[in-house]
Amino acid sequence: xxxxxxxxxxxxxxxxxxxxxxxxxxxxxxxxxxxxxxxxxxxxxxxxxxxxxxxxxxxxxxxxxxxxxxxxxxxxxxxxxxxxxxxxxxxxxxxxxxxxxxxxxxxxxxxxxxxxxxxx
Amino acid sequence: xxxxxxxxxxxxxxxxxxxxxxxxxxxxxxxxxxxxxxxxxxxxxxxxxxxxxxxxxxxxxxxxxxxxxxxxxxxxxxxxxxxxxxxxxxxxxxxxxxxxxxxxxxxxxx
Numbered sequence: 539x540x541x542x543x544x545x546x547x548x549x550x551x552x553x554x555x556x557x558x559x560x561x562x563x564x565x566x567x568x569x570x571x572x573x574x575x576x577x578x579x580x581x582x583x584x585x586x587x588x589x590x591x592x593x594x595x596x597x598x599x600x601x602x603x604x605x606x607x608x609x610x611x612x613x614x615x616x617x618x619x620x621x622x623x624x625x626x627x628x629x630x631x632x633x634x635x636x637x638x639x640x641x642x643x644x645x646x647x648x649x650x651x652x653x654x655x656x657x658x
Numbered sequence: 659x660x661x662x663x664x665x666x667x668x669x670x671x672x673x674x675x676x677x678x679x680x681x682x683x684x685x686x687x688x689x690x691x692x693x694x695x696x697x698x699x700x701x702x703x704x705x706x707x708x709x710x711x712x713x714x715x716x717x718x719x720x721x722x723x724x725x726x727x728x729x730x731x732x733x734x735x736x737x738x739x740x741x742x743x744x745x746x747x748x749x750x751x752x753x754x755x756x757x758x759x760x761x762x763x764x765x766x767x768x
Binding site for chain 1: 660690691693695697702703704705708709714744746748749750754755756757758759760761762
């Protein structure tokens with residue numbers, strides 16, 4: 539069955555870095571666009587970043603542009619989010635989500651989420 | 659301030675039909691398709707409707723979506739207590755080059 543497993547979250551001080559991972563299985567990872575979406579405590583969903591299936595194009599929310607980098611490793615069926623210069627406002631549960639071909643950017647499967655807490 | 663606008667709350671009694679609206683602009687809903695998600699507390703969101711009105715096979719036909727111009731709507735018929743959740747609309751925004759979400763609507767089943 540389709541599965542996305544998020545990992546790498548934790549508590550980190552402002553200004554430090556963290557790298558999230560999302561291990562995919564049960565579907566053709568190399569044909570899916572992949573996204574990161576976050577949800578701050580008690581808040582709504584916020585899209586963070588998107589990478590094409592072939593990895594050639596990447597897009598970021600203005601709130602993370604220049605600080606976060608999305609990448610993927612097709613040999614490991616894994617999606618990554620490198621987060622640098624973390625801020626208190628980056629505190630959230632981070633979800634990876636799969637975007638199948640021709641779906642109109644619909645996230646048909648989600649990871650379970652990993653909590654990132656930025657605090658001194 | 660979300661790019662897509664949803665009412666913060668909605669409610670209905672069991673068996674009723676409720677509607678949740680989502681308003682955008684020409685750069686998002688006006689030119690791209692809308693997707694809807696259900697988010698139960700403490701769990702990952704689930705896709706309810708994609709491409710304005712298409713329903714994944716696992717989603718009951720009580721859920722339906724529609725779009726007109728720069729607005730979209732999610733309808734839930736035969737309301738059940740298990741439908742109590744937060745609902746989000748989303749679409750690609752061609753001006754921002756990003757996926758934009760609505761602020762979410764909290765549905766209460768009275």
